[in-house]
Amino acid sequence: MELFAEFFLENQKFIYVIILSVLLGVEVISNVPAVLHTPLMSGANAIHGVVIIGAIIVMGHAPSDDYLALGLGFVAVVLGTLNVVGGFVVTNRMLEMFKKKDK
Amino acid sequence: MHKDLFLGIIYLLGSLAFIVGLKRLSSPKTARTGNLVAAAGMLLAIIGTIVLHEKDGQPIGNIVFILAAMAVGTGIGWYMAIRVKMTKMPEMVSFFNGMGGACAAVISIVEFNTHPHSETGFLVVVFAGLMIGSVSFSGSLIAYAKLAEKIKDIFVSWLQIMNLFIVAGIIALIVVGVMKPEMLGHSIIWIIFGVSLVYGVLFVLPIGGADMPVVISLLNSFTGVAAALGGFLYGNEVMLTGGILVGSAGTILTVDMCRAMNRPLSNVLIGAFGGGKGGAAQGSDGDQVVKEISITDAAILCRYAQKVSIIPGYGLAVAQAQHVCHEFEKILEEKGVTVNFPIHPVAGRMPGHMNVLLAEADVPYPKLIEMDDANPQMPNTDVVLVLGANDVVNPAAENDPSSPIYGMPIIQAEKAKNVIVIKRSMSKGYAGIQNQLFFRKNTRMLFGDAKDALEKLIAAVKDM
Structure with a gap:
């Protein structure tokens, strides 16, 4: 119980953020027409590429003689960038096709 | 500051x-x-x-x-x-999702290596991020390979039970890593990484190809959670909000997709689709005969119809027939026929897959109609052209309680005056069950590749 109280008080801010984000995510996605399911999934896929920021932090604070951390950090940044860039570009390509037919 | x-x-x-x-x-x-x-x-x-x-x-x-x-x-x-080709988009999304998962897993490994003797909360977050990220990575790659048809579906009933044990094993490892770090020492991180990768593979492997969209959506939200755990690790707000948003939105999207198929998520994950259960529904097709139709007859039927509905499915994507499909629609419209495209919510390999494909071919947006709007119009439709779709028009979903797809809403193609099914062979759909629609008396089959058949139809209609 004491452990829980400590955890809660220490991370109160984040707990708020998590709960509000969960509700927001549900709210934002409700009533989406089926047409947009694929692009939406793809867009969400690009957004979780935000994990790249963790990779940058890992890489940026790795001691310059710790080759394992540097190597893995490098890999992590490449993977994260793939997720972000690939995700957004693919989503954009899908959505461009919706634009064309407005002409 | x-x-x-x-x-x-x-x-x-x-x-x-x-x-x-x-x-x-x-x-x-x-x-x-x-x-x-x-x-x-x-x-x-x-x-x-x-x-x-x-x-x-x-x-x-x-x-x-x-x-x-x-x-x-x-x-x-x-x-x-x-x-990447438009038809390969679902695979691509899955691939990029896997990359994000791998990124989260690698971050956890580095963090553990740098701070192996941290407090409980930190270790729990690191291990959880590692587990979810790794599962998302290997699972996404399997989903990718399945959609690209590099891996066939495998149905092994004991795999699900084994998977439960593996999950329990991973959780036990995490508990050991947190409570008794001296027991396995440094290597614990690699063990959890390895076992999680294996789990990701075994988790996706037995799930049928038709359910891959649901799996990708689920893994997508997994990666979101993994990213959020990273955010928790660094007290990083943007990672936290971004990750959680995707995690919750992805979960809702997954549930929506399951609802569109009228199957609970657990059913998808256990992989009942296409498993042994299909057998019961197949028994009756032995002595039934299908009727074939020639290109010319099909062309005449469409040309002199008032209203034609084209129901696309994954076959359209495989044959890359979206442009020819639009051409066929244009030529029929020129001849005064009304054409529309009823889209089933789960047609293709991803919700919205068909819409994206047809939009690529410049099919006007208002011509795509949703299932609920399409069904009441079916009795007034002269010709329904089923183009590479199968399970989404199978009447068994409405009238055969023993069918594994029973209860899934379908486009009621059988209610139209004439049904023409363009199909390469009599093979079954992804649910692995026979389609009663093919044996109805108002149905005729046009065997061939969707693109090839449409091109011939266009030529035939032009000549009239």
């Missing part, structure tokens, strides 16, 4: 951009800008992190390596995303 303030504001703007972007992505008119808004937020957050982030007073180092890695990732990601 100022750096912290600036970075805080940048992260706030980034989080806002994600929320606004996601919101705009959920409406056709604003979707494009929504994607750009989210991308701008991401760019801002990345630049802000590189320039302003500090840990214990230290700024981000190794900048050359970071920029080099980003250049490599951008190059490959951009190239792949530009080159």
